[in-house]
Amino acid sequence: MRAFVASPAPETLACLAEVPEPEPTSDQALVSVEAFSLNRPDYLYLAIPGSTFRPGIDAVGRILHPAADGSGPAAGSRVLLHSPEGGAAAERIAVSTGQIASVPDSLDSATAAALPLGGLVARRLLDRLGDLAGRRLVATGVGGGVGQFLVQSAGGAEITAVAAQDEPWEHLPQLGAKVAHRASDLTDASFDAALESVGGELGSAIASKLRTGGTFLWFGQAGGEPITLDFFGLFSGGQSLTLHHFVYSQGMTGGDREDLEALVVLAASGHLRAEIGHRGSWEETPSVLQRLGAGRMAGKAVLSVTG
Structure with missing residues (x-):
């Protein structure tokens, strides 16, 4: 079976190789992958020296063999899947049925493949905030997959994205966000919540905007x-803030199927759309990973598994 694996050449990050066929456990289905999307974590994991990570966290395909324990969709069912440990940039993958959701024919494969990671993170971030009505949110690092779903899902809230001029941002106003190109363009103490994923100088400056x-x-x-947070600097904004170290998978012991199914329903009904920044063949995986690493990908990248 062919799959992308970590490349010994650091400039390419991943290469196509022959690997052993997956051997599903009793609660796993064997899925024939049609297309997968690449996420920034794919790049980050592969960029670690000596990485053995196999790319592909999100994908769409068909069930070849259903789970032996009887859980999950039947053979032939069209599904999307979320595999946090990677491995979906392959011809086939074994995945727990708790990480699978059925996909209707009305939902195209590129959209389905683009939903899982970005949609799950956005959904759970906003759930953590509770009632959004009338609240002002500021978000960083949201030019890719997470940002588009955050903006569309933040019903009742006003959301401002901070993105530099040379980063992908043009699609965000079309989805309903305001855009600032520098943290200094924002008024101190003017936001109810900050959603921060960049770190460094930008992430530190955002705290004072609360x-x-x-x-x-x-x-x-x-x-x-x-x-870095300056105790005295927060007197201009951000006093008495509550900081949460947010990990989207925390506490999800039963898998992600319920949230994946909700994302499918929203997308199939037209209430959630995926901005696809790049569509192509899986042979483009190395170059797309480099674009993700450089922060130059607007929306999601979806690649089709070809013969």
């Missing part, structure tokens, strides 16, 4: 540098 008692959801560090 009103007193605001919420800081820290869900990533894409820039590689940690945030």
